[in-house]
Amino acid sequence: MDDNKDTAGTAEWVDGETKVEEAPHDHGDEIRLWLRLLTCTTLVESEIRRRLREEFDFTLPRFDLLAQLERAEDGMVLGEVSKRMMVSAGNLTALVERLVESGYVSRTVSPKDRRVQIIALTQAGRGAFRTMADRHGEWIGDMFKQLSARDGAALMKELGKLKGSIRTSLTSPQ
Amino acid sequence: MDDNKDTAGTAEWVDGETKVEEAPHDHGDEIRLWLRLLTCTTLVESEIRRRLREEFDFTLPRFDLLAQLERAEDGMVLGEVSKRMMVSAGNLTALVERLVESGYVSRTVSPKDRRVQIIALTQAGRGAFRTMADRHGEWIGDMFKQLSARDGAALMKELGKLKGSIRTSLTSPQ
DNA sequence: GGACAATAGTTGAAACTTCAAGGATTGGGG
DNA sequence: CCCCAATCCTTGAAGTTTCAACTATTGTCC
Numbered sequence: 429m430d431d432n433k434d435t436a437g438t439a440e441w442v443d444g445e446t447k448v449e450e451a452p453h454d455h456g457d458e459i460r461l462w463l464r465l466l467t468c469t470t471l472v473e474s475e476i477r478r479r480l481r482e483e484f485d486f487t488l489p490r491f492d493l494l495a496q497l498e499r500a501e502d503g504m505v506l507g508e509v510s511k512r513m514m515v516s517a518g519n520l521t522a523l524v525e526r527l528v529e530s531g532y533v534s535r536t537v538s539p540k541d542r543r544v545q546i547i548a549l550t551q552a553g554r555g556a557f558r559t560m561a562d563r564h565g566e567w568i569g570d571m572f573k574q575l576s577a578r579d580g581a582a583l584m585k586e587l588g589k590l591k592g593s594i595r596t597s598l599t600s601p602q
Numbered sequence: 603m604d605d606n607k608d609t610a611g612t613a614e615w616v617d618g619e620t621k622v623e624e625a626p627h628d629h630g631d632e633i634r635l636w637l638r639l640l641t642c643t644t645l646v647e648s649e650i651r652r653r654l655r656e657e658f659d660f661t662l663p664r665f666d667l668l669a670q671l672e673r674a675e676d677g678m679v680l681g682e683v684s685k686r687m688m689v690s691a692g693n694l695t696a697l698v699e700r701l702v703e704s705g706y707v708s709r710t711v712s713p714k715d716r717r718v719q720i721i722a723l724t725q726a727g728r729g730a731f732r733t734m735a736d737r738h739g740e741w742i743g744d745m746f747k748q749l750s751a752r753d754g755a756a757l758m759k760e761l762g763k764l765k766g767s768i769r770t771s772l773t774s775p776q
Numbered sequence: 777g778g779a780c781a782a783t784a785g786t787t788g789a790a791a792c793t794t795c796a797a798g799g800a801t802t803g804g805g806g
Numbered sequence: 807c808c809c810c811a812a813t814c815c816t817t818g819a820a821g822t823t824t825c826a827a828c829t830a831t832t833g834t835c836c
Binding site: 661662664689690692693696697700715716717718 | 821823825826830
């Protein structure tokens with residue numbers, strides 16, 4: 429409907445056709461694509477944040493952290509969590525601290541290397557996460573409902589190509 | 603390559619095929635799609651934040667705000683900016699304050715309604731934004747470089763459908 | 777005209793986020 | 807053994823973000 433709304437999150441400064449022909453390399457198409465991608469992500473993410481808060485009084489970062497731990501039966505080194513979640517280690521300190529306080533996560537110093545912390549889900553954490561994850565799945569399913577299986581598969585594929593392009597750009601200096 | 607990395611940002615708790623057949627409505631495909639979407643967005647957004655900081659000592663929220671104002675020649679009511687950026691009004695107060703301090707944005711009380719604030723780009727703000735926006739375009743162009751025009755167009759289209767699906771879900775109660 | 781609801785922003789508390797600096801620990805030469 | 811670089815994590819400062827409560831202003835209904 430209103431592609432004006434694509435401006436949300438970042439901008440719309442090349443959305444009008446005005447500036448498009450001026451510059452030699454304007455990247456207009458790429459930017460429109462980026463803005464649309466951003467809009468979709470923002471819409472979904474905001475809704476998930478809102479519902480997590482509303483139904484479970486929980487935040488998305490905490491949910492994400494539990495999600496990382498769920499598959500690691502024996503816990504996970506903090507640094508590994510940091511990499512997987514793509515957030516800084518400094519960020520995790522406080523996050524883990526709160527989850528330990530609430531009894532969802534345990535924290536142990538590695539006996540082999542006392543710099544290293546191993547964190548793991550407690551039974552309570554596992555149960556709480558399962559409940560929330562089920563609802564989370566329903567929310568996503570609902571928001572993606574109108575997308576046919578074919579469209580979903582196509583989108584998955586195209587996003588795969590985009591991801592490849594981005595990663596290449598990030599690993600090669602310029 | 604490594605779809606493990608798709609776990610970044612949110613989770614990978616249904617990425618292994620383990621849990622997929624258990625639940626009646628598992629939404630596994632939708633969640634995988636969502637995680638991939640999130641990964642792409644996070645990768646791009648982090649890189650833009652990093653470069654804005656590095657090259658211009660500027661933050662993404664500020665850049666986004668300037669971008670909103672750029673097309674509004676006569677300025678914009680604060681509430682309108684809030685809607686377009688999809689952020690709360692409380693958020694904008696501090697953001698605008700800093701941009702006013704740095705001389706990039708002007709703030710005027712509307713003569714018709716003294717509750718209303720109109721904010722606009724200054725000349726300095728316009729110039730600074732142009733410089734940054736040009737670089738921003740190059741960064742995006744670089745990250746999307748490997749995506750062919752055909753793939754880009756297809757992605758744009760599929761994302762359009764997804765956006766429609768999300769919006770529908772958000773407007774209808776359940 | 778005056779009470780009163782609605783609207784526009786601000787403020788304060790809490791949480792998340794990053795970066796830079798610092799502390800603790802480990803591992804490797806000399 | 808001791809210094810020293812590297813690694814893992816914490817701390818502190820600054821910024822962004824939201825929500826809820828509040829102020830100021832406007833508009834409406836009696």
